[in-house]
Amino acid sequence: MCEPDTRPATDTYVYDPSLLSWAQCMGDACVVCHAKWPRPRRRLGELPDGSRVFGCEECAGIIDVEPRVPAGERLFAAH
Ligand SMILES: [Zn+2]
Incomplete structure (x- = not known):
């Protein structure tokens, strides 16, 4: 649910594996929409x-469209 807004200085977004499926963790499925193909x-x-x-x-x-929008204003929550 709530994701900490403590992103590092880099653009890399760290996902919580507890919120992702096995396939998503393995890179076999999209972390946003779960699509595998x-x-x-x-x-x-x-x-x-x-x-x-x-x-x-x-x-x-x-995700790339508005990378600087505060979490509270994002229209597309990953979960
Ligand atoms: Zn997707």
Whole structure:
């Protein structure tokens, strides 16, 4: 639910693995919409252990559009 707004200086977004499915954690499914096909190819962030997570082109576009919008104003919550 509430995601901490303590993102590091980099643009990498760290996802909470407890909120993701196994497939999402493995990079086999989009972390936003769960789509497994077409295979997500855009890196959208990573897990606390450094594993990369991916999203489809469409969702990556949504996230990239307004990267600086405060969490409370985001229209597209990941969960
Ligand atoms: Zn997606």
